Amino acid sequence: MTADADDEGRYTTALETAGRLLGVPLTGFLEPGPGEPANGADFKRLATVHTFGDAWPRTEVLDTRTRALVSVTIAATLGTLEPLRGQLRIALNSGVTPEEIVEVFIHVEAYAGAARAFDSYQIALQVFAEADRAREDG
Template sequence: MANSNEELSYAAALDTAEQLLGVRLEQFLEPGIGEPANGEDFKRLATVHTFGDAWSRTDILDTRTRALVSVAIAATSGTLEPLRGQLRIALNNGVTAAEIVEVFIHIEAYAGAARAFEGYQIAVQVFEEKAEGEST
């Protein structure tokens, strides 16, 4: 059972995630069928560390820069579903689609064409999603 400070940290991390992503994370954090009880601990720890500890450190790297770094990391590591989220965070925080394309050009040069093209297909889907959302 988490103490009140841990609960406050978790709530703040969820709020930060919503600000960055534009959606609440709770729907993605619900326990799955057969998931052990400590799965909740993993999700809470990962959420607090990522959105409470890392993303909030804007004194040296601002959110926009962190978003570009996160896109590059997710794309080069081949974590495509997290890449989708990182692209949404980037676009929601002032990064342009053209800047994201430049990141993929750089990924292609340093991580290879196959990895860059694979991630870029996710980027195109997120660009379309964003354009459709803006046209409604």
């Protein structure tokens, strides 16, 4: 895939948005994995630009904080635990409180089931502890 200057600018902006939301640069997650085909970089670039360049900046109707709560809910309901970890970081970095996140899990439990909510909640506990450690060190 060849990128022109506009594409490169959109990708750079998307990476900056991701870093701001996640609190860490996304670039480490974009490194090629063992055995990854060359077009894996295309997939990662397209997903990054669409997610962090197109979807997250759309704050005219839903602000970032609300989008973060929606994203936590979606990841928890789908049971995508590693993406959930990132969504929880984004939520905390966007002003969502741990108490509000717990309320999301109460609602997920009611509609998606206790097992799904409990598995996801374990990831939330890890991210809460990580955030506490960062505050103590920071």
